[in-house]
Amino acid sequence: MTGDEATNGELDADESVVRRDRFSGGPARDFLSSLAADARIFAADIAVDRAHVVMLAECDVVDDATAGAILAALEEIETAGHDALPDGEDVHEAIETAVVDRVGPDGGRMHTARSRNDEVATCIRYRLREDVFDAIEATLALREVLAEIAEAHAETIMPGYTHLQPAQPTTVAQWALSYESTVARDTARLFDALGRLDASPLGAAAFAGTPFEIDRERTAELLGFSSVLSNATDAVASRDVLLETTGALSTLATTLSGFAEDLIVFANRGFVDLDDDYASTSSIMPQKKNPDTLELVRAVAGDAAASVQGLTTTLKGLPRAYNRDLQRATPHVWATVDAVTQATEVAAGAVATADWNEDSLAGAAGEGFSTATGVADLLAMAGVPFRTAHEIVAEAATAAEVDDGSIREALADAAEAHLEESLEEFVDAEALDAALDPASNVASRDSAGGPAPDAVRDQLAAVGSSIEADRETHADRVCVVESAAERRLEVVSTYV
Numbered sequence: 167m168t169g170d171e172a173t174n175g176e177l178d179a180d181e182s183v184v185r186r187d188r189f190s191g192g193p194a195r196d197f198l199s200s201l202a203a204d205a206r207i208f209a210a211d212i213a214v215d216r217a218h219v220v221m222l223a224e225c226d227v228v229d230d231a232t233a234g235a236i237l238a239a240l241e242e243i244e245t246a247g248h249d250a251l252p253d254g255e256d257v258h259e260a261i262e263t264a265v266v267d268r269v270g271p272d273g274g275r276m277h278t279a280r281s282r283n284d285e286v287a288t289c290i291r292y293r294l295r296e297d298v299f300d301a302i303e304a305t306l307a308l309r310e311v312l313a314e315i316a317e318a319h320a321e322t323i324m325p326g327y328t329h330l331q332p333a334q335p336t337t338v339a340q341w342a343l344s345y346e347s348t349v350a351r352d353t354a355r356l357f358d359a360l361g362r363l364d365a366s367p368l369g370a371a372a373f374a375g376t377p378f379e380i381d382r383e384r385t386a387e388l389l390g391f392s393s394v395l396s397n398a399t400d401a402v403a404s405r406d407v408l409l410e411t412t413g414a415l416s417t418l419a420t421t422l423s424g425f426a427e428d429l430i431v432f433a434n435r436g437f438v439d440l441d442d443d444y445a446s447t448s449s450i451m452p453q454k455k456n457p458d459t460l461e462l463v464r465a466v467a468g469d470a471a472a473s474v475q476g477l478t479t480t481l482k483g484l485p486r487a488y489n490r491d492l493q494r495a496t497p498h499v500w501a502t503v504d505a506v507t508q509a510t511e512v513a514a515g516a517v518a519t520a521d522w523n524e525d526s527l528a529g530a531a532g533e534g535f536s537t538a539t540g541v542a543d544l545l546a547m548a549g550v551p552f553r554t555a556h557e558i559v560a561e562a563a564t565a566a567e568v569d570d571g572s573i574r575e576a577l578a579d580a581a582e583a584h585l586e587e588s589l590e591e592f593v594d595a596e597a598l599d600a601a602l603d604p605a606s607n608v609a610s611r612d613s614a615g616g617p618a619p620d621a622v623r624d625q626l627a628a629v630g631s632s633i634e635a636d637r638e639t640h641a642d643r644v645c646v647v648e649s650a651a652e653r654r655l656e657v658v659s660t661y662v
Contacts, residue, residue: 200493204257206500208248210289211257213654215240217388218285218368219276220657227378228275234661236276239268241662258282258289279378280371283402283488287367290496291407292389295647297503298360298411302640304510305353305418306633311518312346313629315339320619320626323604324437324527325536332534335604338522340617341428343625348421350629353636355414360643363411366391367401373487374398388657390650403487408499409477415506416470422506422513423467426460429517433457436526441519444512459512466509473498531604535563535573540607541598548592550585558584574598 204211216237223233243251243264252267254260259282266273319338326336366389369375369382375398382394395401432438433455444459477498480491538559545555561583562576577598581589589598600606612618615625 199254200256201251201254201260203497205248207286207289207293208257208261209244210292211261211285212240212244213292213389213651214285214288214368214385215261215276216654216658217385218280220388220654220661221381221384222275222278223661224384225379225381227278227380230661232269232272232275235269236265236273237658238662239265239273241658242268256282256286258285279376279380280368281373281402283372284367284370284398287370287402288389290499291363291365291367291391294408294411294499294503295360295363297500297507298356298363299640299644299647301415301418301503301507301510302353302356302360302636304507304514305349305356306637306640308510308514309346309349309353309629309633311514312342312349313626313633315517316342316346316622316629317626319522320622321605322522322524322527323531323608325530325533330431332530332536334536334539335531335608336617337608337619337622338527339619339622339626342517343622343629345421345425346629349418350632350636352414352418352421355417356411357636357639359407359411359414361392363407364391364643365393365395367395370395370398370401373402388650388654390647392646399487403484405477405481405492405495408495409474409481412470412474412477412499412502415502416467416474419467419470419502419506419509422509423464425513425517426457426464429520430457430460430464435530437523437530439521439523440516441521444516444519457516460516463509463513463516466505470502470506473502528604532602535566537602537604537607538563540601540610541577543610544593544597544601545581550592554584573602 219228219233219236219240222228223230228236240261243261248257251257251260252263254263262274262277265276316339319342322338323335324338324341325332326334326341366382366386368385368389369380386392386394429438429440433440440455440457440460442455444457445455446458447455477495480495480498484491542552542555542559545558546552550558558577558580561580562573565579566573566576578589581587581592585592593601600610608617609619612621614621616622
């Protein structure tokens with residue numbers, strides 16, 4: 167080896183040491199740490215720790231004195247808050263460290279018969295259950311607002327659209343109830359997700375159970391879970407409930423996006439006036455009133471859909487049982503549940519405080535010969551084949567538009583051309599006037615689910631019952647969790 171070669175070799179070695187020093191220590195640990203983000207599940211972890219320690223004491227895995235010391239330390243840590251925790255890889259490690267700092271080595275007994283794998287899975291379900299309760303409450307509030315609007319505007323005529331073109335006259339009530347029906351299904355989807363979310367993974371340990379004789383049903387009871395996940399590997403590895411919940415929230419966000427778009431268009435056309443709390447003025451054009459909050463509600467659907475895709479991609483192809491990828495899964499869920507719940511509340515507030523311009527709505531209800539279908543139906547009910555009736559009305563509409571003439575005259579001409587008889591042979595003048603009048607046209611459509619005031623009132627009765635039933639289900643679920651929290655603290659007090 168030459169001198170130059172030796173020198174180069176020594177330099178390479180020195181550079182290697184520098185590189186190792188540069189990449190050792192902090193950066194990797196910071197990359198792994200979720201402690202800051204775990205502030206969201208701090209209270210959940212305290213609850214899970216308490217339930218687990220109580221169960222360990224009741225099963226004689228940990229003695230009462232040690233359990234009492236640990237539980238007392240957890241109370242101090244809870245009071246101090248997440249920001250007072252020592253450094254740690256995550257909130258679970260930091261809380262345990264804080265307990266050991268207060269109790270000594272026996273504080274480490276709190277982790278007996280469990281792993282961070284089942285602990286974090288339980289904390290996520292515990293906190294997300296609370297968030298889903300809030301999301302369901304928001305949907306119920308929106309449905310109640312929509313029902314109130316429908317009741318107040320059962321006879322308020324408005325234009326109905328397909329392809330954003332005038333289609334048929336309808337009512338504000340019919341429009342509002344159409345969204346109530348959709349949001350009711352969104353509520354049902356959240357309840358379905360909640361049913362599968364409300365199961366405890368605690369006691370599954372790393373993924374293969376534990377040799378300690380523990381009582382998993384007891385910890386589930388103390389945490390208000392309705393069941394225990396039976397397979398330990400499934401308990402720690404699966405995050406399908408996160409995907410299901412995010413998907414349900416994304417579907418709700420899609421409903422809200424269409425709802426917001428309708429109100430934005432209605433505001434643009436002068437049909438509805440949004441309250442100032444849900445609008446803003448231009449920074450340069452003082453005459454403008456912008457539906458800003460509804461535009462943001464509309465945008466949330468894109469964020470929610472992205473979260474579904476991000477979460478799906480993170481979970482795709484993960485091997486059993488636990489993988490650190492799962493640390494990147496929960497932020498998608500938290501962001502979605504927060505944004506969609508808030509968007510639901512804003513949408514409810516915007517429509518609840520809006521003023522409907524009944525004169526403007528009525529004036530636009532008959533635009534574009536939107537009563538045409540009613541005339542065709544009238545002819546069909548008089549014995550004219552519907553397709554023929556459709557052709558007569560279509561030709562009359564075109565002729566009236568081209569010649570700027572009377573639709574009645576155009577109908578008479580088209581009917582005579584197709585039927586070789588006068589229009590009066592099939593439809594009398596009074597019935598034709600009613601079909602052409604938007605209000606009478608709406609009143610004639612009284613089939614189940616239609617916009618006629620009587621049909622709307624039938625719908626409102628069913629809607630009221632549905633909302634009441636969902637409210638009771640929601641209250642019962644919340645009560646179970648709140649009662650469990652009270653019982654948990656009562657049991658803890660016997661040890662502390």
